[in-house]
Amino acid sequence: MKNWWLIFAMSLFIVSCRNEEVLVDIETHVVTTPEYTEIDGFYLLNEGNMGNNKSTLDYFDYKEGTYYKNIYAERNPTVVKELGDVGNDLLIYGEKMYAVINCSHKVEVMNANDAIRIAKIDIPNCRYIVGNEGYVYVSSYVGPVQIDPTAPKGAVFKVDTLSMQVVGSVEVGYQPEEMTIVGNRLYVVNSGGYMPPNYDNTISVIDLDKFTLCDVIQLDKTANFHRLDHDSMGRLWLSSRGNYFGDMNSNLYVVDPKGKQIIKDMGIPVSDMWVDGNYAYIISAEWSYVTGKNTVSYAKIDMQSMEILDRNIIKDGSDANIKIPYGIAVNPITKDFYVTDAKSYVVSGTLYCYGSDGVMKWKQTAGQIPAHFAFKGKIKIK
Numbered sequence: 002m003k004n005w006w007l008i009f010a011m012s013l014f015i016v017s018c019r020n021e022e023v024l025v026d027i028e029t030h031v032v033t034t035p036e037y038t039e040i041d042g043f044y045l046l047n048e049g050n051m052g053n054n055k056s057t058l059d060y061f062d063y064k065e066g067t068y069y070k071n072i073y074a075e076r077n078p079t080v081v082k083e084l085g086d087v088g089n090d091l092l093i094y095g096e097k098m099y100a101v102i103n104c105s106h107k108v109e110v111m112n113a114n115d116a117i118r119i120a121k122i123d124i125p126n127c128r129y130i131v132g133n134e135g136y137v138y139v140s141s142y143v144g145p146v147q148i149d150p151t152a153p154k155g156a157v158f159k160v161d162t163l164s165m166q167v168v169g170s171v172e173v174g175y176q177p178e179e180m181t182i183v184g185n186r187l188y189v190v191n192s193g194g195y196m197p198p199n200y201d202n203t204i205s206v207i208d209l210d211k212f213t214l215c216d217v218i219q220l221d222k223t224a225n226f227h228r229l230d231h232d233s234m235g236r237l238w239l240s241s242r243g244n245y246f247g248d249m250n251s252n253l254y255v256v257d258p259k260g261k262q263i264i265k266d267m268g269i270p271v272s273d274m275w276v277d278g279n280y281a282y283i284i285s286a287e288w289s290y291v292t293g294k295n296t297v298s299y300a301k302i303d304m305q306s307m308e309i310l311d312r313n314i315i316k317d318g319s320d321a322n323i324k325i326p327y328g329i330a331v332n333p334i335t336k337d338f339y340v341t342d343a344k345s346y347v348v349s350g351t352l353y354c355y356g357s358d359g360v361m362k363w364k365q366t367a368g369q370i371p372a373h374f375a376f377k378g379k380i381k382i383k
Contacts, residue, residue: 027075040378047368056088057368091373094132120165173205179229190226200224232304240271277331284326316359330374341371
C-alpha cells in the first residue's frame, strides 16, 4: 500500500466526511482491438480504502480487448467480505496467483487462469511477496496496523507453494516492505514507517539456503525505504519515502550490496517503480506536510548506465488528467505501459494505457485505488 501514511491519516480524521461507493457486480468493457502475443492479459489489484473491505480484482484480456471489472466477487461468490481490506501486492508464480491483503492479515491464493480461490494463508500485517524455487516469501510488519513507536520488528514468512503452509519466518527490521532475490540472497528494505520520526534505514539480507538472517546493510542519511529491485549486475535499486517535511525528500538510490554502500543518488522521487529489462519506469506523487500537496513526476531510467533518459514519459498531455499516479506496469513484449490514477483515494480510479511512444491508447475506470499488476502468459513475466 503506497502512501499508507496519507490513507491512514484519512481513515483516522476524515472518515465521517467520506461518501462511500458501493461495490458492484462484474462489469465488462470492450476498450480496444484484440492483440495476440504470448501474454494473454493482466490482473489489476485495487487496494480499496482502508477499513472498508473494498479491495477488488480486475482483468484485462488482450485477445478480446476486453476489461473485466470486479471479477473476484463473481468467481468466488461464497467468500465472506470478498478479497478484504487493502490489497497490497499481487504475484503470479507458477499456476497460482497470490494477492496480499494487508489489513485483513492474509494472502489469498487463486488459480492464475480463472481467479478462483484455492487457499487463504494467514500472515499478520502482510505487505509484499516474491517467489523462488517453489516457495513464496511475504514481508510482514507483524504488529497491529497503527502508528506505534514501540512496534515490534517485522519478519519475512516462507510459504510452501504445494502445501500452502507457512514453513518458517525470519525476523528483519522495522516495518519491512519490498523484497528482491539475487542468487541465494533475499534482500528486504525496512521502513520504520510506524515509528516517525525514527524511521529505519536498513536492508536485511536473508540466506535462502539456510533461511536465516545473514547480514544487515545500514545506509546513513537515508530512511523510510519502500521500493526495491535489482539490475543485471546485481546492484540494488531502492526508494526512500523521505520524511514528508522537506528536509529529507523521497529519493532513488543505487546500492552495491557487497560494498554495503550507495553508489549513486539518482535525485528523483519514487512512489512506484517497474523494471523492464534494463529500464526502470518511475512514477511519483510525493506528499509534503509543509505544502499540503502532492508533487507529481515521471521518469525512465537506463539501469546499466544509471542515467535518467526521460522525465516526461507521457507525451500527449494526458498526464494533466492524472491526479495521483499510483501504479505502473510495462508489457514486456509490446512495451505498452500502464499508469493508474488513485484520484481522491475514495472514488473509483482510472487505468491509462500508453504505447511505447507515450501516447494514450485507451483508458478505463477501475476499482478504488488501482495499484498492483500481474501479467499472465506463456513466458516468464515479473
